[in-house]
Amino acid sequence: MTRIGVVIFPGSNGDDDALHAIALVGAEPVALWHESASLDGVGAVILPGGFAYGDYLRAGVIARFSPVMRAVAAFAADGGLVLGICNGFQVLAEARLVPGALLRNRGLRFLGRDVSVVPERLDTPFTRALASRGPLRLPVAHGEGCYYADEATLDQLERDGQVLFRYVAAEGGRAEPGDERANPNGSLRAIAGVLNAAGNVAGLMPHPERAAEAVLGNDDGLAIIRSLVEAAGRRAADAGPVLVGTSR
Amino acid sequence: MTAAPSSSFRFAVNVTPKAGILDPQGRAVEQSLPHLGVAGVSAIRVGRRVELTVEAADAAAARSVAERLAGELLSNPLIEQFAVEELGGASSLVGGPAR
Numbered sequence: 082m083t084r085i086g087v088v089i090f091p092g093s094n095g096d097d098d099a100l101h102a103i104a105l106v107g108a109e110p111v112a113l114w115h116e117s118a119s120l121d122g123v124g125a126v127i128l129p130g131g132f133a134y135g136d137y138l139r140a141g142v143i144a145r146f147s148p149v150m151r152a153v154a155a156f157a158a159d160g161g162l163v164l165g166i167c168n169g170f171q172v173l174a175e176a177r178l179v180p181g182a183l184l185r186n187r188g189l190r191f192l193g194r195d196v197s198v199v200p201e202r203l204d205t206p207f208t209r210a211l212a213s214r215g216p217l218r219l220p221v222a223h224g225e226g227c228y229y230a231d232e233a234t235l236d237q238l239e240r241d242g243q244v245l246f247r248y249v250a251a252e253g254g255r256a257e258p259g260d261e262r263a264n265p266n267g268s269l270r271a272i273a274g275v276l277n278a279a280g281n282v283a284g285l286m287p288h289p290e291r292a293a294e295a296v297l298g299n300d301d302g303l304a305i306i307r308s309l310v311e312a313a314g315r316r317a318a319d320a321g322p323v324l325v326g327t328s329r
Numbered sequence: 330m331t332a333a334p335s336s337s338f339r340f341a342v343n344v345t346p347k348a349g350i351l352d353p354q355g356r357a358v359e360q361s362l363p364h365l366g367v368a369g370v371s372a373i374r375v376g377r378r379v380e381l382t383v384e385a386a387d388a389a390a391a392r393s394v395a396e397r398l399a400g401e402l403l404s405n406p407l408i409e410q411f412a413v414e415e416l417g418g419a420s421s422l423v424g425g426p427a428r
Contacts, residue, residue: 138377138402138403139405142402142405146402175405181407182405182407182408184350184351184353184408185353185354186353187351187353188353189353189356189357227351227353229350229351229407229408230407231407267351
């Protein structure tokens with residue numbers, strides 16, 4: 082069975098939902114403590130939402146220097162799949178594992194509501210199980226989600242297909258500048274999620290793991306978790322049986 | 330192993346948003362000014378100030394530690410700039426001189 086790790090920092094609060102969503106798609110969830118220098122041989126890692134280390138100093142920065150993040154960086158450099166959700170995205174950005182930075186929301190408030198996003202690509206380890214490029218309704222819950230990179234970097238991200246998700250109007254139309262219903266935090270180019278250059282590390286502000294069960298009203302996010310689990314399974318199969326379940 | 334003789338140096342690291350970077354905090358502060366009846370104040374930028382004491386052999390070595398922390402931890406060079414300011418001279422006072 083594919084094993085997927087979820088890192089728990091002091092202040093993480095999306096870890097239980099992420100572990101639960103992993104189990105929902107038939108993989109084995111593995112909790113990884115922030116002081117652990119090992120990833121316990123998991124096939125992919127999720128950095129969950131929350132307020133790691135209280136988000137003191139800057140969201141994600143203290144977490145970046147934790148022992149587990151050294152292991153995550155080495156895992157990512159080796160092609161390992163890493164998904165950062167919300168605060169996890171902030172940690173990845175601070176660690177320079179994905180491009181850009183997340184600034185305070187333009188609208189001067191913490192946001193907790195559903196938004197619509199579209200995947201820009203369906204051929205990534207994070208989106209392959211999505212049925213279409215149609216909009217997904219996913220919850221956001223953040224105070225610092227305004228995606229920022231300089232213009233040259235933004236152009237490069239667009240050119241190289243590193244924009245993974247974009248905020249859109251509820252019916253799927255483009256989020257016009259200043260439309261806070263559609264682009265809730267004022268992210269540049271309405272970017273809600275990005276990939277690293279190699280395509281094995283992704284960060285997104287919305288919470289797919291909080292929209293993973295139809296009985297709770299919405300399972301739009303489950304296919305993102307399923308994509309990750311299936312990609313991790315494929316990667317393990319490609320690497321041969323030796324790597325499965327072994328510590329790296 | 331004997332430690333080299335060292336002194337304590339107190340620094341402040343002032344971190345501010347880079348020019349051109351959106352600063353919603355600064356904007357929020359600015360929007361409050363009319364409520365105070367204040368006019369003619371603009372370009373408010375909110376940053377943070379971090380004070381620290383560094384033990385090192387000399388001021389230059391201490392400053393290089395402060396600069397490294399400022400660049401790697403206390404600021405994000407994508408969006409922020411920093412300035413390191415030494416507070417007073419070498420001191421053995423814990424917490425540095427009173428200000």
